[in-house]
Amino acid sequence: MRTFIKSWIPQCLWILRSPSRTFHGNNRLLTSQIISYYESISQGKKELPEYFNFASDVLDEWARLEKDGKKPANPAFWWVNDEGEEVKWSFEELGSLSKKAANVLSEACGLQRGDRVVAVLPRVPEWWLLNVACMRTGIVLIPGTSQLTAKDILYRLQASKAKCFVTDDERAPAVESVLPGSQFLKSKLIVGKGSRAGWLNLKELLAVASADHQCVKTKSQDPMVVYFTSGTTGFPKMVLHTQSSYGIGFASTGRYWLNLTPSDIMWNTSDTGWAKSAYGSVFGPWICGSCVFVHNMPLFKPEVVGETLSRYPITTFCTAPTAFRMLVQHDMSRYKFPSLKHCVTGGEGLNPEVLAKWKTQTGLDIHEGYGQSETVGLCANIKGMKIKPGSLGKPLPPYDVQIIDDQGAVVPAGKEGTIAIRVHPTRPFCMFSGYLDDPEKTAATVRGDFYVTGDRGIMDEEGYVWFIGRDDDIINSAGYRIGPFEVESALIEHPAVAEAAVVSSPDPVRGEVVKAFIVLAPAFVSHDREKLTLELQEHVKKVTAPYKYPRKVEFVQDLPKTVSGKVQRNVLRKKEWENVKKEQK
Template identity: 80%
Template sequence: MRTFLKSWIPQCLWILRSPSRTFHGNNRLLTFQITSHYESINQGKKELPEYFNFASDVLDEWARLEKEGRKPANPAFWWVSDKGEEVKWSFEEFGSLSKKTANVLSEACGLRRGDRIVAILPRVPEWWLLNVACMRAGIVLIPGTSQLTAKDILYRLQASKAKCIVTNDTLAPAVESVLSGSEFLKSKLIVGQGSRDGWLNFKELLAVASADHQCVKTRSQDPMLIYFTSGTTGFPKMVLQSHSSYGIGFAVSGRYWMQLTPSDIMWNTSDTGWVKAAWSSLFAPWICGSCVFVHNMPQFKPQVIAETLSKYPITTFCCLVKSIYCSLQELRKLFHLLFLSSYKFPSLKHCVTGGEALNPEVLAKWKIQTGVDIHEGYGQTETVTICANMKGMKIKPGSLGKPVPPYDVQIVDEHGAVVPQGEEGTIAVRVKPTRPFCLFSEYLDNPEKTAASVQGDFYLTGDRGFMDKEGYIWFVGRADDIINSAGYRIGPFEVESALIEHPAVVEAAVVSSPDPVRGEVVKAFIVLAPAFVSHDPEKLIHELQQHVKKVTAPYKYPRKVEFVQELPKTATGKIQRKVLKNKEWAKV
């Protein structure tokens, strides 16, 4: 099996244009069916390879094919800065640099196989080198967003027992402020131009490091990554992923959801601390031999996104949070009359999104303005993509698509029993009799949470939804976000989608609010568009309420509305409804 993966995965993914395709090479004929292949591994019909390492079994194989002239000429990695600087690396160049980085971690930082390292960096090339270097050395990487506070950093260092931290000049002072509580930390590595007392300088060490490095032999289920969940309901949990869960698990979604080939250039805007960066800026595109495009984008600016899509030959675009698409939509409106021609996206052919469900209004307007559909996908830190609008599927605006092989996704009740189609329940993944290999290994050091995530034969996502007669999954809301008003169960997403269709609304968050008659009612927190800030608030509230009544069921309209300047969000950019809900119920 290891030989098969090492020799054939990159070549087959290169030539795939349909689920089954023939490949001629070395006088051999191979019929390769990628979806059934990975389903077979998951279902136990084919064994998961005992050993697997993404760096040696995938990236190094692409480097070999590249060297032999058997791969399109696109770079493996293409980074641009807001000042116009560019870095382009082939698979061979990237491989050499990642081997040097692995030696820096082992020799200069003193890390050994199984040690853990926290990496808190913005979108800089070093982040990608660190990811692959850790795979080569068998070191467990723990990514974190640059938005982390000193308290957040301390919690992660203590919980993970990390022996090394990598960051830049901006966050180094925050790390130093919590060093007294970081008893496991042995070394600190800084990415940047200058030196800092007590810190090793990555650039200086890389310049003198050897590229001679032998990749460790890792088992498929050995630990590779730890992600901290966003922690909207308590302390973040450590989600452990193995070498195979992400390294193999994104093959199907990369090819059939993201529709990637070696000729494609993929740009994913996710922050490096978000799990979607691993999904769409590393594993999925490189499994398919695509070019990973990165813009450092220190601050989100719609103009930068539009200009980048217009200037560079980006074929595939991914945004995690729906507000980015909404902002782009507003940008296109703004420049429609005078500057539309300067924002054409000539190479763009495919768009995907995840994280939060998009309302149909955004999907429709994006298609009108760009000519490209947005294919929604759904998954969690604990999973790879479990539902998506895959290649060739009819897109139902607002749905999450259908289950992605090898997952058996069902809607279950509180006892873990599958409910009838059309009935609401918890979105769940079947884990018995066979647990999918691309599901997380465990909540590290938290066996109670790990056990509680399974009910009957299913892993519970904690998200509410329903399945229609055609097998499409529809998102309703987080299980703890559901509003029960006088016996009516109301999901916040549908109300938020209705509100955001109104031109006065930029963002909306809907939560429950206590009510003496109905028990709880719908309350909407709304960020207004600048043009509506000066409007009479009472008249505007009435207008928005009537709008929701027309768009969705009348009983779902927000009986309470509060205008705010901004909504609380997690470090990953998701709206923290829990914060708003707690404030409401604290008033009782």
């Protein structure tokens, strides 16, 4: 594989600079040798390389080309914050610093190849160093959103059996509070200026670490990263990706949906805990030799986004549909974006009116894409193709995306069904290996010859895919996937709650919000409902991540149930959506 990469990147430079955008009838670009390689693997014409490592086979090759003057003078990484601080790394500097970080993990933390590390950090430069350092050492990285509570952290430590936890000063107390139940944890690494008892300080260790490090020789199918994803009937599942599924698979996402070249600077606002960060802040840009731009925004502020896009030479911008809704409400026409040329979004539905307003205010289209934690980019509106407002675009290679029925048969164009990926007779290599330690749930994702996404949709006569909604009860609020089971479990812990059911409720800004239907315990029936609502909301914020709390609460006498006693969330959800739509009229 290393020989292939070395020959591929110089060719890729010419391909990516080429203005040619030749389309075939099935919407697969014919100009890319990269996609041809992927399709050959997916079609069984070529095998996956036995060995592959993104750090040595891709990042170090860009560093070599950079040093030889064969790559545009663009940094690999550019970080800023509200205080005016900046960090810029070339690919060569990224390589050197990540080698130091690799030695810290191996020597100071005592970690070995295959060990797992949970990293819960905001958008700080060290998070990117840890990503690359884990690749170099063969250590499995488990990112987590910085909003995780102590209960969330304990579950992740116990489920993953992680041997190291990396976080900052603000979140360290939550980790310390669950240490008695974290029997697998061997070391704790803190990112910050100060010291903390029982913790190793990453900054101090990097200052004395050697940059002499030999990258491990990882196999293509070796584990690389795990993302926790919410479920409807249990706690989050662990989505496992290999060195090749992410390290090679994101080339189509970066090249086609993100439309990146080595001259581009990409800003993706995603939280570091989500798979979206892998899409637009690590693999997508770096496999194309682009610069990853980061603004350490603790909270999303439209005025900060406008000023940042005006001040810095950002060419590609990605944020969630909810954020785009906030931006157009702020009116982006007051700003000038001299470098911006490509905007993308994903993670939730994009309203056609938001797309139209953004176009009016900035002169730019928004190219919606679609993927999951279990995949790389599945569908996208590629630059140069007709955008149908509200659609997810067309399938990206090498995926064969279809709409299927309950028996696994492909349905006709225009008919609703489940969005699915063909996995038989050949499973695309750029998919997850499975849910770690959960073969039953992994097997449940296959229906006939297809992997089922759990999303409902239709495909029109031209091959565009349209999202309808979830097959299950997952709530997608401003791009955050929230499993009702977790919120219900938190509510039941409160003495006032006898029963609880959680569903989505439509919202003009977030798309969906969490709504809880609650049956009160007898002793609390006469309590003030307004005060009780606030108390329950605060309780959920403390027990689980704050973004999961129910923004709407309705107290009911009972919950609809099946004859076997199972709560019918679908009945509540249908009624809720119908009532809100009526109110809006």
